[in-house]
Amino acid sequence: MSSPTDGVGTPGHRPRVPTRTKGPVTLRGPLVPTTTTDQRLLDTRGSSDWVHTDPWRVLRIQSEFVEGFGALAGLGPAVSIFGSARTPEDAPEYADAAELAAKLVAAGFAIITGGGPGVMEAANKGAAEADGVSVGLGIELPFEQGMNQYVDLGVHFRYFFARKTMFVKYAQAFVVFPGGFGTLDELFESLTLVQTRKVTSFPVVLVGSHYWGGLLDWLRGTMLETGRISPQDMDLVHLTDDLDEVVSIILEAQALHAASGNGSHHPTPPVEG
Numbered sequence: 001m002s003s004p005t006d007g008v009g010t011p012g013h014r015p016r017v018p019t020r021t022k023g024p025v026t027l028r029g030p031l032v033p034t035t036t037t038d039q040r041l042l043d044t045r046g047s048s049d050w051v052h053t054d055p056w057r058v059l060r061i062q063s064e065f066v067e068g069f070g071a072l073a074g075l076g077p078a079v080s081i082f083g084s085a086r087t088p089e090d091a092p093e094y095a096d097a098a099e100l101a102a103k104l105v106a107a108g109f110a111i112i113t114g115g116g117p118g119v120m121e122a123a124n125k126g127a128a129e130a131d132g133v134s135v136g137l138g139i140e141l142p143f144e145q146g147m148n149q150y151v152d153l154g155v156h157f158r159y160f161f162a163r164k165t166m167f168v169k170y171a172q173a174f175v176v177f178p179g180g181f182g183t184l185d186e187l188f189e190s191l192t193l194v195q196t197r198k199v200t201s202f203p204v205v206l207v208g209s210h211y212w213g214g215l216l217d218w219l220r221g222t223m224l225e226t227g228r229i230s231p232q233d234m235d236l237v238h239l240t241d242d243l244d245e246v247v248s249i250i251l252e253a254q255a256l257h258a259a260s261g262n263g264s265h266h267p268t269p270p271v272e273g
Helices: 038-044 053-074 090-104 117-127 160-169 181-195 209-224 233-234 244-262
Strands: 018-022 025-028 077-083 110-113 134-139 153-157 175-176 203-207 239-240
Touching: 018 239, 053 153, 053 160, 077 090, 077 117, 077 181, 090 110, 090 117, 090 203, 090 244, 110 117, 134 239, 153 160, 160 181, 175 181, 181 203, 181 239, 203 244, 209 233, 209 239, 233 239, 239 244
Parallel strands: 077 110, 077 175, 110 134, 134 153, 175 203, 203 239
Antiparallel strands: 018 025
16 A cells, blocks of 8 residues: 655655635635735736625625614614515504604613515504614515615615624614514514523513414413423513503613623523423
C-alpha cells in the first residue's frame, strides 16, 4: 500500500497544495480562488451575481438589525398590534383596532404594526389621530403592499426574522385581531417566546371571541389533552372583546414587571413544545 506524501516523499503527510486564507477561512487545493477579494471588488466587469451570495446576505441581515435598532432604540413603551391586511375599512375590527390604538396612546404607549393595510392601517390611524407615535415595520413581498399613510416612523425589512425581532424587542405586549397565516405566525411565535422565558411579563391578548374561540377550544381539547402543552400555558393568552380590558391587562403586566425589579417574573415554567 502506498503512503501519502507531502511532495518530498515523507510518509503520513498529504501533498503540499496551494493555500489561501480569507479572514477566518482557510482554503486549499481546488477551493483556492483564482482572484483575490480586492480584485473582485475593484473589477467592475463580469457578473453581478456576487451580490446575491450568502456572505453578502449576512451583511444585509446585519444592516437590517442595525437600522432597526437605530430607528427604534428611543421609542419608549410600545404595543405591537397584529391582524389581517385584508380587513376592510367598514369591518368592526377595523374600527376596534383604531379605537384600541387611541386608548393605548392615552395610556402612554407607542403603536407598532406591520405597516400595511387592514388592521395594521387602522391601528396606525388610531395612534396618529391620537397624536401618538405610529410605527410601521414593513416587509418586502412578491406583491407590492407599501407602507400605509398613517405611519410616522417606518422601517422596511427584507427578512421576516429581523422584522419579528423588532416587534418583540420594542413592545411590552402583543394584541392580535382576526387575521390569517401571518397573524397566526406572529401569535404563536410570541407565545413560544413567553413559554420558554425568552421574554417575560409579556401579555398576548386576542381580540374577538367569535374568531379566536374555536382555536382556544382546540388548544384545550387537543393540544392540552394530549400533553403537548401544560395547563399553565393556557394562561399565556388572554381572550376578550372589551377594549378597555385589553388596556388593563397590558398596564397590569407592565406594573408587575416594574415591581419585579429585574424582570424575573415568569408566567410559566419553560416547556419544550
